[in-house]
Structure formats: C-alpha cells, structure tokens
Amino acid sequence: MDLYRAHVLVCGGTGCHSGGSSDILASMETEIAKSGLDKEIKVVKTGCFGLCEVGPVVIVYPEGTFYSRVKVEDVPEIVSEHLLKGRKVERLIYKEHDKAGDQSLENISFYKSQVRIALRNCGVINPENIDEYIALDGYAALGKVLTEMKPQDVIETLKASGLRGRGGAGFPTGMKLQFCANVPGDEKYVVCNADEGDPGAFMDRSVLEGDPHAVLEAMAIEGYAIGAHTGYIYCRAEYPIAVKRLGIAIKQAKEYGLLGKNIFDSGFDFDIEVRLGAGAFVCGEETALIASIEGERGEPRPRPPFPANSGVFRKPTNVNNVETLANIPRIILKGADWFASMGTEKCKGTKVFALGGKINNTGLVEIPMGTTLREILFDIGGGIPNGKKFKAAQTGGPSGGCIPTEHLDTPIDYESLTAIGSMMGSGGLIVMDEDNCMVDVARFFLDFTVDESCGKCPPCRIGTKRMLEILERIVAGKGKPGDIEKLEELGAMIKEGALCGLGKTAPNPVLSTIKYFRHEYEAHINDKVCPAGHCKALKRYTILTEKCVGCSACAKVCPADAISGQIKSPYVIDQDKCIKCGACIEKCKFGAIEVK
Numbered sequence: 001m002d003l004y005r006a007h008v009l010v011c012g013g014t015g016c017h018s019g020g021s022s023d024i025l026a027s028m029e030t031e032i033a034k035s036g037l038d039k040e041i042k043v044v045k046t047g048c049f050g051l052c053e054v055g056p057v058v059i060v061y062p063e064g065t066f067y068s069r070v071k072v073e074d075v076p077e078i079v080s081e082h083l084l085k086g087r088k089v090e091r092l093i094y095k096e097h098d099k100a101g102d103q104s105l106e107n108i109s110f111y112k113s114q115v116r117i118a119l120r121n122c123g124v125i126n127p128e129n130i131d132e133y134i135a136l137d138g139y140a141a142l143g144k145v146l147t148e149m150k151p152q153d154v155i156e157t158l159k160a161s162g163l164r165g166r167g168g169a170g171f172p173t174g175m176k177l178q179f180c181a182n183v184p185g186d187e188k189y190v191v192c193n194a195d196e197g198d199p200g201a202f203m204d205r206s207v208l209e210g211d212p213h214a215v216l217e218a219m220a221i222e223g224y225a226i227g228a229h230t231g232y233i234y235c236r237a238e239y240p241i242a243v244k245r246l247g248i249a250i251k252q253a254k255e256y257g258l259l260g261k262n263i264f265d266s267g268f269d270f271d272i273e274v275r276l277g278a279g280a281f282v283c284g285e286e287t288a289l290i291a292s293i294e295g296e297r298g299e300p301r302p303r304p305p306f307p308a309n310s311g312v313f314r315k316p317t318n319v320n321n322v323e324t325l326a327n328i329p330r331i332i333l334k335g336a337d338w339f340a341s342m343g344t345e346k347c348k349g350t351k352v353f354a355l356g357g358k359i360n361n362t363g364l365v366e367i368p369m370g371t372t373l374r375e376i377l378f379d380i381g382g383g384i385p386n387g388k389k390f391k392a393a394q395t396g397g398p399s400g401g402c403i404p405t406e407h408l409d410t411p412i413d414y415e416s417l418t419a420i421g422s423m424m425g426s427g428g429l430i431v432m433d434e435d436n437c438m439v440d441v442a443r444f445f446l447d448f449t450v451d452e453s454c455g456k457c458p459p460c461r462i463g464t465k466r467m468l469e470i471l472e473r474i475v476a477g478k479g480k481p482g483d484i485e486k487l488e489e490l491g492a493m494i495k496e497g498a499l500c501g502l503g504k505t506a507p508n509p510v511l512s513t514i515k516y517f518r519h520e521y522e523a524h525i526n527d528k529v530c531p532a533g534h535c536k537a538l539k540r541y542t543i544l545t546e547k548c549v550g551c552s553a554c555a556k557v558c559p560a561d562a563i564s565g566q567i568k569s570p571y572v573i574d575q576d577k578c579i580k581c582g583a584c585i586e587k588c589k590f591g592a593i594e595v596k
Helices: 014-018 021-034 072-084 130-135 140-148 151-161 173-182 203-210 212-226 240-255 286-293 322-334 336-340 373-380 414-419 438-452 458-475 483-497 501-505 508-527 553-557 583-587
Strands: 006-011 041-046 058-061 065-067 189-194 230-236 260-263 268-277 317-321 350-357 363-368 390-395 401-404 428-433 541-543 593-595
Touching: 006 014, 006 021, 014 021, 014 203, 021 041, 021 072, 058 072, 065 072, 130 212, 130 240, 140 212, 140 322, 151 173, 151 212, 151 322, 151 336, 173 212, 173 317, 189 203, 189 212, 189 286, 189 322, 203 212, 203 240, 203 322, 203 350, 212 230, 212 240, 212 268, 212 317, 212 322, 230 240, 230 286, 240 268, 268 286, 286 317, 317 322, 322 336, 322 350, 350 373, 363 373, 373 390, 390 438, 390 508, 401 508, 438 458, 438 508, 458 483, 458 501, 458 508, 483 501, 483 508, 553 583, 583 593
Parallel strands: 006 041, 189 230, 189 317, 230 268, 350 428
Antiparallel strands: 006 058, 058 065, 260 268, 350 363, 390 401, 390 428, 541 593
C-alpha cells in the first residue's frame, strides 16, 4: 500500500472540466514529478465539489487548503511554494477560507448548513477507482443485504426511512418497491432515470460523475428486493463524462464480482447496461423513458398499467432517479431511523439542488428537507449579486413554478412547495432578481416545453402552443385585454387533459407568475410597459433635453436613422423608427439617453 504525505484533489466535474481542470491535473502531475515529489504526493481526480462558482477547484490535504479559480499557469507556483516549501499561495485561497484555524470545508459558509448524503463522495474520491469507493464503505450495503437480509427486509427498511422519490412528485420509494415485488414474474427490471433535462439542473450528472458506484450498488440492492436480475441506466448522451465513468464503474464492479453472477456467493445475479438518450425532455417521464429503452419512439404511455405491473418489455419494472438511488446504500448501512431523523414529518432526509441564476454562489447544495428558501439563497447561496433585490426563484424547472419574496421563509418540502403553486421537481433552483421580467420568464419556460413536447396528446401539443403565442404577443407589446384570462383557462384545460405528468405541469410557470406577478402582465398589456425594463419591444429610448449637448454622436451610430436634430441643440428620437438596439446609449458620453 502506497503512503503519501499529501493529496492534491482536482475537481473533474463538468463545470471545472470546461474551465480546464483536465489540463490543470496533467500539469500538476508533471510539475510534481519534475520536483521529485511524485513518491510523496498523489494527485486525485474527483467529482464536483459543489461550489461551481469558484471553479476550477484544487484542494490540498491534509491541510485542506481550498484553492479557487485555478489556472494552468498557477500550477508551478502551487507545487513550488505550497507542496515543496510549505508556503500556501494566498492569492488563490478561496476568500472565505479560514487561513488561521481549522481549514475544513465546514468553515466555508457554502458548506456549513449542508448535510451531504447523496453527494457524500463527490469531490472526495476518484470516481474512476473502485478501491476508493470501497474504502469508504462502498458495496458494504450490498454485502449486508445479500448476506443478512431478506428482500422484504430491504423494502421495510426503505419504507421506515421515509425516503421519497427525488425526481418529481415524491412517491415513497419503499412503496414503489413493494408494488413491484408483489407482482409475480421471473423477469423484472430496475431502471435508473438519469435523463436530467430541466434547464439549469445538473444534480444527477454530478452524482454520476463523482460517485457512479453508489448508483450501481443501489440498483443491485433494489434488484435483490424485487427479484430483478437486470438493470438499465438511461443517461443523456449530452453527459459524456458521466457516461464514460459509468462504463468504467460497471467494468470494475464486474471484475470485482460485485456485478454479474453469484454476487457475494449469495446466488444472486445482477447486471447493468447503460442506454443513451438522444436529448428528448419527454424521456424524463418514466413511461416515455421505458419506451425509449425498448427502442421505440420516446412517447408517454397511458397509466394504468403502471411500470410496477408493466414496464420494460411489459415486465414489472422499478424506476428511480439518480439522487433517490444514491441515498439507498447509506440508509441500509446506517439504518432507517438515522435517515428519518433528518427533514420534516412528511419529508425525510435531504434534497440536492442545483443553485443557479442571479446568485453569488452557484453550484450544488444538499440540505435537510424543511430548510427555508431564505437559508438556501442567503446563507448558502451568498445572496443576490450587485446589490440587486431578490424577486423570485423557480423550482422544478419547466414543470415548476415561481416563488416570490413573500414566500422566502417557506420550508422546502414537497407539500409546502405544492401549496404555493410550485413543486420540488428534480431539484433545479433558478434565482431571479429585479431585472427579470416574469412574463418573459414564463415565455422562456413555455417555449422550452413547446419545443420538447412529443406531440402525442392534443392538450399539450396544441394547448401549450396557443399559450406561447399569447405570451409572445404580450412581450412584443401586442397583448390584448382578456389575454390573462385566456392563459388561465388554457392552463387549467392542459393540466386536466394532458396524457403525462410533463404535459400536466407545463402551464405551471405561467399560472404561478400570473398568480404572484399579475401586475406585470397587466402593465405589459394595458400600459405597454415592461416594469423590469427587460422586454425589448416595450423599451422606450428618449433623449433628456437638459443633458443633451447636441454633439450628434448618437445620430451618427443609429442604424435606423431614428435620431435627428441640429448641432449644439438637443436631439430627438423618432419612436416609430427606433429599433431599440441600444447603440445610442452606448455612444452617449453625457448620460443624456434614458431607457424606460
């Protein structure tokens, strides 16, 4: 066994990878070797650390020094100063890091309130090395299940834990397993839904990139519980790093006898295959996903029958998303009571959110259920950038709704979010400030839904298109009296008549913004004004006569010849000709042009 005096952890998640972390890792290995330290210091490629805003991230242990926004050109200095001479590179240390005292991540406000269960190994281990997963109790839960527990014991443990599905409506995981176990049949399937399609969501991707063996272990446990011997991971092809690491993990698990025939000499066989999705948002819906696994067009199927009775190849099937599965090994090892001790009465455990938008600390957060939105945004997220005011947060992606300021103290759990017109969804959390137009936010999400609709049922195919047309008219300054009522009526009809859950929830962003920001819709329609000053068609550029010196600079750059006047006299803008390009305001040195 090799012993090292220090470990250098380099984030290998997609965010840091796009910032050049692969080159940083290679340079780190080269510089360490050149310095003769390769026998003393080990470089480890990890998954996502969570604090994506300050990536690429490099952490040096045992000190725990947290270096942020590292570049390739910084590597020689880190090696020569810190690793060779013991002098930390102060300019690269994350600003909140406690330089004088204990330098654990818990000293950083982003991590202080987090409880990491699904993300427990992300940023800690090399996801491409099964030995590192095993060193942290990896596959111990599977061993316990196969040697000490009966299938029903597993199901009862998950029931008692209170674990609910982390991919949507929050159906109890143990009950879902029980339904599938109760259906007779020698051929059953376990499916991992890794088709994470919500804009701004990257929780499942990060787990697969940082801890793929946790998902494999959980699928094998579920297979044992329901009597299945084959599992499918349906993963987006747009996640190349996750797909690569899943392939490596499956190969390693088979080599170690942790997948395949007679696992732990128990007589239980279980294998896993990866199936790639082609980017259809609707394939995140479980029946459409099942159809795609079978090689059919990814369209939802009517329910009943539910997948527990008739799923993959019409056989009993259990479907869970990545985050749900990542919780299962820890529940088996630490017990149902341990997991149930966290969260609220109806929502146990933790939830992972992808925090993005107008927030200082973008990244992944895992918090106990019941944590308030205010705590997430201001204690963990660091508040709104540039001194702007918080306006709303969108949870649940295109299927969710907007949460306004008055609900900042709402506890984050399934029932509380539903009560205020939003939903948990898979865990995307997009923050908006005072400069966001809520009508345009609704238009953005509905445009996504219309583009991604499979078209199978008329309420979704036609209804969402009609809603989008109305919204496009409103943001273009052509809204009419009665448009708001039409949107509400169409939304109610779609929610009632759409075939699948994605169609039924498609109107949510529109209905929730009307509920909480109706005045913005009315301003767009009645006053032809966008209160946030965002909608281009409703902007009005005017020249302030008291500030204009008549230099003619604005008129010279106007591509529409909409500005006229005489030198040394105030100029004017013809509103009928103005195309709202902003060229004039960029050119004016005197602040004489106002935008409303």
